[in-house]
Amino acid sequence: MMARSLRVAPEYIEKVKSAPQRNGYPSQQSLATDMGFSLSTVKSFLTGKPVDYLNFVELSKKLGLEWQDIAYKQPETQPNKPQPTNGEASPFITGAAITQPRYFFGREKELKRLFNLLKRHPLQNAAIIGKKRSGKTSLLHYLKNITTTPAEQLRPEQKSDWLPHPENYCWIFVDLQDARMQSREGLLKYILESLKMQVPTPCDLDRFMDVVSDNLHSPTVILLDEISVGLQRCPELDDGFWECLRSLATNQTGGNLAFVLATPESPMEMAHNTGHSSPFFNIFGYTAHLGALTETEARQLIASSPIPFADEDVEWILTQSCCWPLLLQILCRERLFNLEEGEDDNWREEGLLQMKPFADLLDS
Numbered sequence: 001m002m003a004r005s006l007r008v009a010p011e012y013i014e015k016v017k018s019a020p021q022r023n024g025y026p027s028q029q030s031l032a033t034d035m036g037f038s039l040s041t042v043k044s045f046l047t048g049k050p051v052d053y054l055n056f057v058e059l060s061k062k063l064g065l066e067w068q069d070i071a072y073k074q075p076e077t078q079p080n081k082p083q084p085t086n087g088e089a090s091p092f093i094t095g096a097a098i099t100q101p102r103y104f105f106g107r108e109k110e111l112k113r114l115f116n117l118l119k120r121h122p123l124q125n126a127a128i129i130g131k132k133r134s135g136k137t138s139l140l141h142y143l144k145n146i147t148t149t150p151a152e153q154l155r156p157e158q159k160s161d162w163l164p165h166p167e168n169y170c171w172i173f174v175d176l177q178d179a180r181m182q183s184r185e186g187l188l189k190y191i192l193e194s195l196k197m198q199v200p201t202p203c204d205l206d207r208f209m210d211v212v213s214d215n216l217h218s219p220t221v222i223l224l225d226e227i228s229v230g231l232q233r234c235p236e237l238d239d240g241f242w243e244c245l246r247s248l249a250t251n252q253t254g255g256n257l258a259f260v261l262a263t264p265e266s267p268m269e270m271a272h273n274t275g276h277s278s279p280f281f282n283i284f285g286y287t288a289h290l291g292a293l294t295e296t297e298a299r300q301l302i303a304s305s306p307i308p309f310a311d312e313d314v315e316w317i318l319t320q321s322c323c324w325p326l327l328l329q330i331l332c333r334e335r336l337f338n339l340e341e342g343e344d345d346n347w348r349e350e351g352l353l354q355m356k357p358f359a360d361l362l363d364s
Contacts, residue, residue, distance in 0.1 A: 019063040092333035106297030115162040122255025130290030136262035176230035213252035231274040242280035292323040
């Protein structure tokens with residue numbers, strides 16, 4: 001399988017570092033601007049740090065380098081070990097949902113409430129509401145992973161004993177942006193396979209309901225991400241479909257099934273705005289509204305840097321980010337990069353530039 005990120009092999013770094021000048025770029029910034037990449041991506045590429053596979057290929061091409069030749073190759077003899085960290089050692093993740101619990105910070109209040117609904121019988125449903133990029137998907141992944149992640153893969157004080165018997169739970173993460181989840185049959189099959197249950201042929205709603213209601217005897221939580229996409233773009237996921245899911249959760253599974261969904265607005269409003277009337281959307285008794293982190297939570301995230309930041313930098317990061325997790329991650333990433341490289345260019349300027357596309361988080 002192709003690696004998600006690539007880095008320049010150590011023996012080619014000198015050659016790669018001089019390539020921008022050879023190709024008529026007076027500075028790294030001019031190359032970054034021409035490519036439409038951030039300066040930190042270009043710096044990472046030129047100094048042998050991991051960058052996204054596609055960016056690696058494009059930069060190589062632009063600089064007249066054969067990407068296959070200059071890419072670092074894993075020694076064949078070593079089995080591919082799962083990387084304990086994202087890329088090399090940066091704990092700051094900005095382009096994707098956070099799936100490894102050790103890199104997730106905050107949301108203590110919401111977690112307490114959510115696990116409270118899920119640790120007793122019957123399991124209860126919840127909705128997580130927040131703006132785009134406010135951390136909804138990362139919170140869903142955290143719910144799914146935190147109770148069964150081995151202690152050595154967590155931070156020293158990180159709480160993971162949220163459930164009395166976490167090993168009994170089945171968690172099913174459904175991303176409705178995934179085309180395979182957008183057809184009724186595809187989604188029903190995926191749920192049954194995740195539950196390790198027999199998939200009937202044809203896999204229609206009636207047969208699905210029969211299989212699940214006969215066989216679901218342990219606590220199961222279905223996490224629905226990007227549900228607004230499901231309602232807007234997936235005609236097969238109609239009111240009849242959602243009514244069946246509601247019936248499963250409320251009557252057919254002895255209190256063993258709950259839904260947690262993530263959405264930018266309340267489930268009822270969202271159903272109404274997309275022309276749905278299913279009573280499925282009024283079973284969400286608890287709503288977690290995701291705002292910024294508390295200052296204490298934000299400081300914990302900043303303090304996770306492998307190189308400590310000066311107090312004035314910490315205060316500046318807190319002020320500029322207003323404690324939104326994504327903005328904290330972006331500013332911390334820029335400060336750390338700057339410290340690792342021992343450079344004194346204006347990381348604050350770069351940080352504010354990188355934050356710009358997500359400025360609407362600051363509007364609230």
